[in-house]
Every structure is written in C-alpha cells, then in structure tokens.
Amino acid sequence: MVQTGWTPFFKKLKRYRALFLMMVPGIAYLIINNYLPMFGVVIAFKDINYAKGILGSDWVGFKNFEYLFKTADAFIITRNTILYNVSFIILNTGMAITIAILLNEIRSKLMARFYQSVILLPFLISMVIVGYLVLSMLSAESGYLNLNLLPMFGMEPISWYFEPKYWPYILTIVQVWKSTGYLCVIFLAAIIGVDHEYYEAATIDGASKWQQIRTITVPLIAPTITIMTLLAIGRIFYSDFGLFYQVPLNSGPLQPVTDVIDTYVYRGLMTLGDIGMSSAAGLYQSLVGFILVLLSNYIVSRRNKENALF
Amino acid sequence: MKTNDMNQTVVHAIFIILVVLCLFPFVLLIMSSFTEESAIVSNGYSFWPSEFSLDAYSYLWIQKAAMFNSYGITILITIIGTFVGLLISALLAYPLSRRDLPMRSLLSFLVFFTLLFNGGLVPTYLIYTEVFHMKNTLMALIIPGLLTNGFFILLIRTFFANSIPVQIIESAYIDGATEFKIFYRMVLPLSLPILATIGLMLTINYWNDWFNGLIYITEPKLFSIQNLLNRMLVNIQFLQQNNLGGQQIAANPPMNSVRMAMAVIGILPLILIYPFFQKYFVKGLTIGAVKG
Numbered sequence: 001m002v003q004t005g006w007t008p009f010f011k012k013l014k015r016y017r018a019l020f021l022m023m024v025p026g027i028a029y030l031i032i033n034n035y036l037p038m039f040g041v042v043i044a045f046k047d048i049n050y051a052k053g054i055l056g057s058d059w060v061g062f063k064n065f066e067y068l069f070k071t072a073d074a075f076i077i078t079r080n081t082i083l084y085n086v087s088f089i090i091l092n093t094g095m096a097i098t099i100a101i102l103l104n105e106i107r108s109k110l111m112a113r114f115y116q117s118v119i120l121l122p123f124l125i126s127m128v129i130v131g132y133l134v135l136s137m138l139s140a141e142s143g144y145l146n147l148n149l150l151p152m153f154g155m156e157p158i159s160w161y162f163e164p165k166y167w168p169y170i171l172t173i174v175q176v177w178k179s180t181g182y183l184c185v186i187f188l189a190a191i192i193g194v195d196h197e198y199y200e201a202a203t204i205d206g207a208s209k210w211q212q213i214r215t216i217t218v219p220l221i222a223p224t225i226t227i228m229t230l231l232a233i234g235r236i237f238y239s240d241f242g243l244f245y246q247v248p249l250n251s252g253p254l255q256p257v258t259d260v261i262d263t264y265v266y267r268g269l270m271t272l273g274d275i276g277m278s279s280a281a282g283l284y285q286s287l288v289g290f291i292l293v294l295l296s297n298y299i300v301s302r303r304n305k306e307n308a309l310f
Numbered sequence: 311m312k313t314n315d316m317n318q319t320v321v322h323a324i325f326i327i328l329v330v331l332c333l334f335p336f337v338l339l340i341m342s343s344f345t346e347e348s349a350i351v352s353n354g355y356s357f358w359p360s361e362f363s364l365d366a367y368s369y370l371w372i373q374k375a376a377m378f379n380s381y382g383i384t385i386l387i388t389i390i391g392t393f394v395g396l397l398i399s400a401l402l403a404y405p406l407s408r409r410d411l412p413m414r415s416l417l418s419f420l421v422f423f424t425l426l427f428n429g430g431l432v433p434t435y436l437i438y439t440e441v442f443h444m445k446n447t448l449m450a451l452i453i454p455g456l457l458t459n460g461f462f463i464l465l466i467r468t469f470f471a472n473s474i475p476v477q478i479i480e481s482a483y484i485d486g487a488t489e490f491k492i493f494y495r496m497v498l499p500l501s502l503p504i505l506a507t508i509g510l511m512l513t514i515n516y517w518n519d520w521f522n523g524l525i526y527i528t529e530p531k532l533f534s535i536q537n538l539l540n541r542m543l544v545n546i547q548f549l550q551q552n553n554l555g556g557q558q559i560a561a562n563p564p565m566n567s568v569r570m571a572m573a574v575i576g577i578l579p580l581i582l583i584y585p586f587f588q589k590y591f592v593k594g595l596t597i598g599a600v601k602g
Contacts (some may be wrong), residue, residue: 012412018489019405023417026402029457032442033434034424040433054436102324105316115325117588118332124580126518128539132573133335135543136342136355142566144338147354177331185595209316234426241521249544265431270525275432282430290427310422 041286044279064280073264077281081260084171085236091176093229096183097221101213103184104191116188120181127242130178134170134247161249164257171258174247175240183228190224191217223306230300230308234293237261237285261285336577343367343571347564355570365564366571373549376530376538377575384534387451388516395456395512396505403463404493407470408479418467424460435525450526451534455515462508469504470497507594510587517580539576542569 013020044064046057068074099119106112122130137144138160146157160166198216207215239260248258261281268278301308338355346361353360370377405411406418428434434454444450457463474497482492498505523537533541541548546565 009412016405016410016412019408019411022401022489022493023405025398026457026463027417027420029398030420030424030460032437033454033457034428034459036437036441037429037433038427040429040437043433043436050440054440099328102316102321105318105321106325107315107318111322111325115329116592117584118329120588120591121332121336121584124514124518124584125577126520126536126539128518128520128536128543129573129577131543132539132570133339136338136570137335139355142350142354144355148356181332182595185592189595246520246540246543262431266525269432269435275436279430279432282432286428286430293426 041279041283043275044283046276048275060276064276065284068277068280068284073259074281076256077259077261077264080257081237081239081262084168084175084239084260085232087172088175089229089232089236091172092180092183092232093225095176095180096187097218097225099180099184100187100191101217103188105209116185119184122178123182127240127246130174130242131246131249134174135249138170161251162253164254167248167254167257171243171247175243178243186228187221187224190221194220226300226304230296233296235289236292237289239263241266339570339577340574343567343574345567347567350566355566363564363567366567369563369568370571370575376549379531380533380535380538383448383451383532384517384536387448387519387534388513391452391455391516392509392512394452395458395462396509399457399463399466399508400498400501400505401493402457403466404470404497406463407467407474409471409476421460421463425464428459438526445526446529446532447526448532451519451522451532452516454522455512455519458512458515462511466501466504466508469501474500503593506590510591510594514580535576539572542572 040054043054045059045061046054047060047063048054049057052058103112103116106115135143138146140146140157140159140161143160145160150157158166160170194217198220199212202212202216239262241262244258244260244263245266248254251258261284265278265282265285268274268281272278297308297310338357341357341359342350342355343366344362344364345356345359346363347365349359349361349363402421406414406421408414411417438444438450438454442449444453478496479492482496483489487495518536519534520536520540523532523534524540527533527537538548546569549568
C-alpha cells in the first residue's frame with residue numbers, strides 16, 4: 001500500500017532525528033547572528049528611541065534615506081567604495097595571476113616554497129599591525145620616508161596623514177601588498193591542476209612559453225578567475241573596514257578620500273550616534289550588494305553555466 | 311624542453327624583488343623596536359639602529375601584567391572560538407552533505423542566503439548589545455566570529471559530500487551504528503584535511519580580530535592583544551595613562567620604540583608558528599579553490 005499524507009514525512013523525520021539534532025546549534029547560531037539582524041533592517045525606517053525599544057519606536061518611512069542622500073557624503077562614500085574596489089579587483093587579479101604563473105615556472109621546489117611563504121606572510125597579520133607598519137614608513141616626525149628616503153632625493157618631508165591626495169595610492173598599495181599572496185595561492189592551485197599533457201603536446205608543436213601561457217594556462221584557469229572575480233564583484237559595495245579605518249589612523253583631513261560605506265556606517269553608529277542614517281546607509285549597502293551578486297551571477301550563467309556561483 | 315623554459319635568472323630576480331617588498335616593513339618594525347628612543351627622534355625609524363637599545367622591551371616588561379592579561383584573553387578566545395566554531399560548523403555541514411536528508415535543499419539555502427544578504431552593522435550591533443546584552447563580555451569576542459557567514463560550512467559540506475562514500479555510511483547504519491557514532495568515528499577522521507584548514511582559518515581570524523573588541527569592549531581588562539595594539543596605535547600613551555599593570559612607570563618612557571616593540575610582540579607568536587602550519591595552510595587554500 002502506498003502511504004500518503006503526513007505519516008511518511010513524520011516517519012522520515014523520526015529516522016533522521018539525530019541528523020536534525022546535529023544541526024540545531026548551527027541553525028540557532030545563524031538565526032541569532034544572521035537572520036535576526038535581517039529583520040533588524042526595519043531600524044532604517046524608524047526613528048530609534050531607546051526608551052520605546054526597537055519595535056516600539058515610531059515609523060518614519062524613507063526619512064532616514066532622504067537625509068542620507070541629501071548629504072554630499074552619500075555620493076562620496078559610494079564613489080570611494082566603488083572606485084577602490086574596482087582598482088583592487090583589477091590589480092589584485094592581474095598581479096596574482098602573473099605571480100602564480102611565474103611561481104609555477106620555478107624549477108627549484110625549495111625556492112618556490114620559500115617565495116610562496118614570504119608572499120603569503122602579509123595576509124596573516126591583522127590590519128592593526130599593518131597600521132603600525134604604514135606608520136613606521138609615513139610618520140611625520142620619525143617615518144622612514146620622511147627622514148631617510150625623501151632626503152636622499154632632495155625632497156621635502158610630507159605630512160602624509162594630512163594630505164588626502166596621496167591616499168588613493170597608499171591604500172591601493174597596502175591592499176595589494178596584503179592580499180595578493182592569498183589570491184596567488186588560489187590561482188597557483190588551479191594552475192597545478194592543469195594536465196601536463198597539454199604542455200607536452202604544445203612543446204612538440206613548437207609553441208613558445210608565452211604562447212603556452214596564453215592558449216593553455218589562462219583559458220584553463222578561467223573558471224577559477226571568473227569565480228574569484230564574481231565573488232569580488234558581489235562584494236563591491238563592501239570594503240575591508242580595517243584598511244580604511246586603521247591604516248589612515250582614522251585621520252579627519254583624509255576622510256574625503258578614505259571614507260567608504262563601511263567606515264561611514266561605523267562612525268554613524270559608534271561616534272555620532274546617528275543610528276537612523278547609519279542603518280539606512282547599511283541597508284543601501286546590503287541591498288545594492290545583493291542585487292550586484294544576482295546580476296553578475298546571471299550574466300556569467302548566461303555565458304557559461306559551469307562558472308556561475310548558483 | 312629546456313629551450314622552452316623561462317629564463318630562471320630573470321624569474322628569480324623578480325621574486326627576490328617581491329620578497330624584499332614583502333619583508334621590508336617587517337624588518338623596519340623589528341629594527342625600530344631595538345633602537346634607542348633618542349636615535350628615533352633624531353633619525354627616524356631605520357633599518358640599522360644607530361644606537362642599539364632594549365629600553366622598549368624593558369619598559370614593556372614593567373607592564374607585563376597588562377601584556378599577559380591581553381595575551382590570555384587572545385589565547386582564550388582563539389582556543390574556544392576555534393574549537394566551538396569548528397564543531398558546530400562540522401555538525402551543521404554533515405547532515406547537509408547527506409543526499410537523503412529531508413528538506414536538504416531548503417536548509418542549504420538558509421546557509422547560502424547568509425552569504426548573499428545581511429542586516430548590516432547597525433542591526434547586528436543592536437541585537438548583540440540590546441537583546442543579548444553582550445557588551446563587555448568575553449562572549450562578544452567569541453560569538454560573532456563562530457561561523458563566518460556560512461562560507462566555511464559550504465566548504466566543509468562539499469568536502470564531506472565528495473570524499474566520504476555513501477556506502478560506508480549506509481553499511482555502518484545497517485550494522486546498528488547511531489548517526490552520532492558514524493559522524494564521530496568515521497566522518498571526522500576521514501575529513502582531517504578540511505578540518506585542519508578551517509581550523510587554521512578560524513585561528514587566524516580569532517587571533518587577529520580587533521573589530522569585535524573595538525565595538526563591544528570598553529573595559530581595558532577585556533582587551534585582547536589586538537585591541538591593546540589598536541589603542542596604542544591611536545594613542546601612544548595608552549599604557550601609561552591607564553597604568554594597566556599597576557606598577558610605578560618611568561617618567562619618560564621611550565614611546566616610539568615601545569610602540570614598535572608592542573607590534574613585534576603582537577606578531578611574534580604568528581611568525582613563530584607560521585613555518586609549521588604553512589604546509590597545511592597552502593593545502594587548505596588549494597582545497598577551497600579547486601572546489602570553488
């Protein structure tokens with residue numbers, strides 16, 4: 001007899017109860033850490049009053065968003081976030097692929113491992129430490145650049161932490177310095193996975209090294225490149241908070257070029273106490289980020305289903 | 311074959327430049343910490359101390375109570391966070407890797423969706439502080455980092471699904487093993503590579519975390535080593551003003567070199583263990599990459 005209705009479903013639940021039990025802590029965690037805050041986005045539409053509580057506070061509709069987009073800040077933080085991320089994606093990917101290809105060419109396994117370890121080192125340290133490293137270079141009174149390097153070229157000392165114009169370059173260099181190693185290891189893994197027979201056949205056909213890289217290596221690691229780029233594009237509205245907060249030492253004069261959505265939200269919440277505008281900026285970030293992931297994934301899946309995230 | 315190799319000398323030359331660029335700031339930091347304060351004031355931080363000095367470290371030794379306290383906090387949250395994070399990740403990932411689990415795709419989607427959309431900093435902060443009252447507790451340093459947005463769960467799930475044959479699980483079940491016993495006795499031992507990788511990632515995340523301390527902790531007794539470093543970076547006199555060690559402190563401490571010595575102490579443990587876990591780390595990144 002074929003069973004219908006709820007009975008088989010409950011039987012199944014009973015059979016799998018141990019597995020469901022295993023998932024309880026993880027699911028509970030996701031609810032607390034991820035899903036409850038998702039409902040918290042209502043804060044962006046409210047005039048938060050701690051006395052009334054989050055749910056009891058008055059609704060203000062899109063007022064918080066109106067205030068946000070009336071300020072010059074909205075444009076500046078959006079522009080900074082996007083421009084920094086675009087240059088990071090291009091430079092990081094380009095550098096990482098080049099280094100990975102070169103690393104794969106090194107015949108001495110010992111040296112290859114040594115280079116790899118050193119290049120990965122900056123990835124391991126915290127942004128606070130990176131802040132110290134940058135300070136030792138740029139500090140006005142005792143930094144290496146001002147006291148040792150610039151005088152060698154007969155140049156005047158520069159008050160780095162008060163001069164916005166240098167910071168787009170400084171932040172980009174620091175970011176590439178810190179994260180290229182990680183991306184490089186991922187690409188190297190993909191390169192090592194390429195079948196050697198392709199190269200042997202190409203060598204017999206007389207292909208030069210450059211031709212082999214262009215026609216074998218790069219096309220075969222393209223799926224990995226696509227996925228990593230896709231992940232980065234999906235997060236183009238987010239930034240590494242540490243990079244933009246720690247490295248410029250939260251210096252006020254630099255804000256026009258170092259302020260991104262993440263630092264703006266943080267400042268609104270922690271220093272200015274402007275919770276409404278801050279959560280409006282946060283929701284703007286999450287929503288646009290979400291749309292960008294869906295969009296970029298859609299574009300990739302139309303071209304090649306295999307390379308898409310979902 | 312030989313003619314087709316890249317010119318090894320050129321490639322090595324490029325890498326030597328890269329190695330210098332990567333190590334340069336670290337060497338500057340370490341050397342500065344061993345430099346006499348007056349030399350830093352007149353010559354700046356430099357690669358070769360014109361006047362070698364251990365003053366910075368002896369000053370930090372006077373402050374050892376605060377140092378050890380912060381180290382203790384960091385070690386504690388790293389151990390607990392890594393262990394608990396790894397445990398609940400594996401417990402969540404394993405059932406999701408089983409193709410026969412009812413409602414599997416719905417549950418997987420719940421995990422995956424956390425990667426696509428989040429409430430943002432403000433609601434998260436308010437929930438942790440106003441609803442769960444975690445401000446100034448150790449929990450605030452441990453809880454927010456546990457599952458890192460579901461990404462690790464998906465990696466572990468993929469590993470379980472691809473490298474543990476269903477037949478083994480089925481036959482164990484028929485032989486009367488409970489699901490927990492199968493998980494503990496068979497699945498976990500077969501999955502050491504991915505567990506080691508995720509464990510290392512969690513360890514690094516917890517060791518380096520300063521953000522949770524920045525927003526949830528205002529009580530200096532609960533500062534992790536990164537938060538102490540953070541305060542010292544912004545406010546060079548932080549240790550002196552707060553007198554965290556409780557001892558009498560020198561009137562004119564060598565603050566510039568102390569700052570750099572603090573940073574050295576902050577990196578040291580990681581640098582010391584790096585050679586040992588480097589192998590697993592690279593292998594782990596590789597696993598993650600190949601599976602996408």
